[in-house]
Amino acid sequence: MLNIKGLKVDLEEEDKSILKGVDLEVNAGEVHAIMGPNGSGKSTLSYVLSGKDGYKVMGGTATLDGADLLDMEPEERAAAGLFLAFQYPVEIPGVGNMTFLRTAVNAQRKARGQDELTAGEFLKEVRARAKDLKIDAEMLKRPVNVGFSGGEKKRNEILQMAMLEPKMCILDETDSGLDVDAMKLVADGVNALRSEGRAFLVITHYQRLLDHIKPDVVHIMSNGRIIKSGGPELALEVENNGYADLLAEAD
Amino acid sequence: MALPKPKQDATDARLGAVNVPDGPAWARAARTDAMDRTAAMGLPHRRDEYWKFTDPSALVAVDAAPADVLDDDDALFSGSGALTLVFVDGVFDADASDDLAGEGIEISRLADAQDLHWARDLYGALETAGQTPVERPLAALNTATATDGVLIRATGNVARPVCLRYRRSSDDADVVLHHVIRVETGAQVTLLETGSAAARLSTVTEVSVADGGTFHHVRQQGRDHQRRMNTHTFARIGAESTFKSFTLSLNGILTRNDCVIEILGDDAIAHVAGACVGDGDNFVHDDTIFITHDAVGCESRQVFKKVLRNGAVGVFQGKILVKQGAQKTDGYQISQSLLLDGDSQFLAKPELEIYADDVACSHGSTSGAISDEALFYLRSRGVPEKQATNLLTLAFLAEALEEIEDDALADDLRDRLAGWLDRHAG
Ligand SMILES: Nc1ncnc2c1ncn2[C@@H]1O[C@H](COP(=O)(O)OP(=O)(O)OP(=O)(O)O)[C@@H](O)[C@H]1O
Ligand SMILES: [Mg+2]
Numbered sequence: 076m077l078n079i080k081g082l083k084v085d086l087e088e089e090d091k092s093i094l095k096g097v098d099l100e101v102n103a104g105e106v107h108a109i110m111g112p113n114g115s116g117k118s119t120l121s122y123v124l125s126g127k128d129g130y131k132v133m134g135g136t137a138t139l140d141g142a143d144l145l146d147m148e149p150e151e152r153a154a155a156g157l158f159l160a161f162q163y164p165v166e167i168p169g170v171g172n173m174t175f176l177r178t179a180v181n182a183q184r185k186a187r188g189q190d191e192l193t194a195g196e197f198l199k200e201v202r203a204r205a206k207d208l209k210i211d212a213e214m215l216k217r218p219v220n221v222g223f224s225g226g227e228k229k230r231n232e233i234l235q236m237a238m239l240e241p242k243m244c245i246l247d248e249t250d251s252g253l254d255v256d257a258m259k260l261v262a263d264g265v266n267a268l269r270s271e272g273r274a275f276l277v278i279t280h281y282q283r284l285l286d287h288i289k290p291d292v293v294h295i296m297s298n299g300r301i302i303k304s305g306g307p308e309l310a311l312e313v314e315n316n317g318y319a320d321l322l323a324e325a326d
Numbered sequence: 327m328a329l330p331k332p333k334q335d336a337t338d339a340r341l342g343a344v345n346v347p348d349g350p351a352w353a354r355a356a357r358t359d360a361m362d363r364t365a366a367m368g369l370p371h372r373r374d375e376y377w378k379f380t381d382p383s384a385l386v387a388v389d390a391a392p393a394d395v396l397d398d399d400d401a402l403f404s405g406s407g408a409l410t411l412v413f414v415d416g417v418f419d420a421d422a423s424d425d426l427a428g429e430g431i432e433i434s435r436l437a438d439a440q441d442l443h444w445a446r447d448l449y450g451a452l453e454t455a456g457q458t459p460v461e462r463p464l465a466a467l468n469t470a471t472a473t474d475g476v477l478i479r480a481t482g483n484v485a486r487p488v489c490l491r492y493r494r495s496s497d498d499a500d501v502v503l504h505h506v507i508r509v510e511t512g513a514q515v516t517l518l519e520t521g522s523a524a525a526r527l528s529t530v531t532e533v534s535v536a537d538g539g540t541f542h543h544v545r546q547q548g549r550d551h552q553r554r555m556n557t558h559t560f561a562r563i564g565a566e567s568t569f570k571s572f573t574l575s576l577n578g579i580l581t582r583n584d585c586v587i588e589i590l591g592d593d594a595i596a597h598v599a600g601a602c603v604g605d606g607d608n609f610v611h612d613d614t615i616f617i618t619h620d621a622v623g624c625e626s627r628q629v630f631k632k633v634l635r636n637g638a639v640g641v642f643q644g645k646i647l648v649k650q651g652a653q654k655t656d657g658y659q660i661s662q663s664l665l666l667d668g669d670s671q672f673l674a675k676p677e678l679e680i681y682a683d684d685v686a687c688s689h690g691s692t693s694g695a696i697s698d699e700a701l702f703y704l705r706s707r708g709v710p711e712k713q714a715t716n717l718l719t720l721a722f723l724a725e726a727l728e729e730i731e732d733d734a735l736a737d738d739l740r741d742r743l744a745g746w747l748d749r750h751a752g
Binding site for chain 2: 161174235
């Protein structure tokens with residue numbers, strides 16, 4: 076589904092290379108985890124895949140079901156089924172969460188040639204999904220993420236994911252800032268979405284989330300490269316021993 | 327004191343070309359007086375303190391520059407059930423208007439006013455009072471030369487709003503309208519205004535709100551692209567009264583809205599707000615607001631938001647004057663612009679002048695662009711760039727629109743803004 080080959084990315088503003096040749100293949104139905112030290116380029120990878128400004132692709136390719144992601148506008152990538160749960164969800168004063176969600180859902184439907192949801196259909200859907208994530212009606216009415224606690228913001232990301240039903244979901248540290256119960260909620264939300272046709276790329280620092288969302292493959296990223304890939308046991312190794320041995324091994 | 331020569335020349339030329347219209351004795355007296363005051367003050371010039379940012383010459387010139395007639399739809403506020411008064415090229419059109427009668431309200435035409443009319447105590451009086459400390463000669467010229475307008479006296483709680491609908495048929499209509507509103511003790515009325523009035527429009531609206539009275543004002547200014555206009559609102563409000571005015575402006579070459587409010591009774595509330603969107607380098611929009619607190623425990627708010635693109639210019643000059651003894655004043659003023667590109671400009675002159683010691687006044691003025699972060703967030707959810715920009719633009723304007731009390735009216739204006747943004751984005 077997601078196919079990344081030799082992806083090299085520099086910052087646009089300064090001559091600084093962040094991704095130095097990333098190779099990654101995620102198949103439909105799979106869950107992959109990426110772990111790695113702070114600053115290794117995990118968020119950068121997720122931003123570049125979703126089309127954020129400020130980066131220069133210096134080489135390599137990234138495709139989603141064969142379509143060249145790097146050639147698309149961010150909204151086209153979303154309509155093609157890519158979703159990024161942000162490490163730092165953005166606050167948008169003046170735009171109600173409901174309006175935001177409905178605009179997004181209908182924009183994607185429109186881009187895919189589907190009919191827009193009526194207000195009634197949308198409301199029913201959003202209420203059901205919000206309930207699963209214990210997001211109350213009041214939070215839906217508030218401006219997007221404004222005044223939300225860290226954990227509420229992360230749950231709001233998962234709500235968006237549930238509403239948009241993307242096929243390739245990238246979760247950037249969705250677990251950080253979540254209490255134990257919220258972590259369980261979010262994991263349940265993700266697991267409920269797991270299906271044959273959908274894949275997940277979960278960026279995390281902690282084994283705990285991976286207890287709930289069992290990954291098929293775990294990758295270690297360091298200094299702009301995937302230095303090692305393996306099964307779930309790799310995450311346990313990081314949890315127990317840190318990155319030192321892995322980094323030394325790679326050198 | 328002699329006027330500077332350019333000002334004197336421009337004033338002589340304009341005053342030489344206008345007539346003081348006939349009417350009942352009180353109107354004639356007010357007009358003659360206003361003409362004398364205009365001559366003494368001289369018409370505004372770019373060098374005047376409150377015209378530094380906006381060139382008044384098109385408003386002062388003898389002839390109005392023509393402006394193409396826009397086929398403006400008349401649908402705005404049509405769901406409000408308002409009593410509608412229509413002015414075509416500045417002349418009241420009785421056939422197109424509703425009957426000038428309603429529960430708790432007296433309405434007449436300035437052109438028909440008789441000798442013993444309640445408006446004789448107000449016509450030109452609030453305008454005159456509003457000439458200090460800052461002179462507003464275009465308002466005096468309006469008092470001197472207006473032939474038509476509406477005189478509204480609310481004596482009860484008037485459920486049905488009054489809507490002034492302006493229409494134009496000629497591309498060079500140079501229109502002067504003067505309205506007087508008197509809200510009696512405990513009475514309440516809502517005034518709506520919409521439509522394209524003229525190639526060049528001058529309006530003065532004098533509003534007197536007695537103790538416990540409520541005046542709500544919501545207007546949309548003509549959307550025709552080439553029009554020029556200056557409006558003056560002079561309000562004097564009493565104890566425990568409420569005055570709220572909101573203006574939406576789209577398009578136009580030049581718009582100058584002056585609002586002068588004097589709060590004379592304790593525990594009164596005065597809110598003035600506006601949203602404007604301008605596209606193009608011949609768009610200038612100027613809000614000049616002057617609120618004087620001369621009573622205890624009053625609240626005033628000025629909330630102005632401007633969206634500017636392609637070289638459009640926005641101006642805000644706002645003052646809160648708190649007189650000695652006006653304790654417990656709560657004054658708030660915010661003016662903000664959203665610059666959609668690097669060519670547009672926002673010029674602001676926020677002022678506080680406070681002579682009482684127990685007051686809470688705050689003011690702020692900002693200029694900013696669309697947040698890249700927010701824009702990317704929306705786009706990453708599948709919202710196309712243009713639509714995302716419009717959503718963020720409406721969000722920026724939301725704080726001003728929230729000043730409108732009536733949700734249905736606010737929705738009308740929001741729809742109009744959304745339509746404008748759809749047409750202009752890109
Ligand atoms: N816009 C930017 N300007 C300057 N430096 C940047 C920018 N974006 C990323 N970087 C740098 O690129 C490197 C990778 O950052 P990135 O956010 O991708 O790391 P990360 O792996 O997600 O880290 P963390 O685990 O702390 O979230 C860091 O050194 C960071 O400082
Ligand atoms: Mg990160």
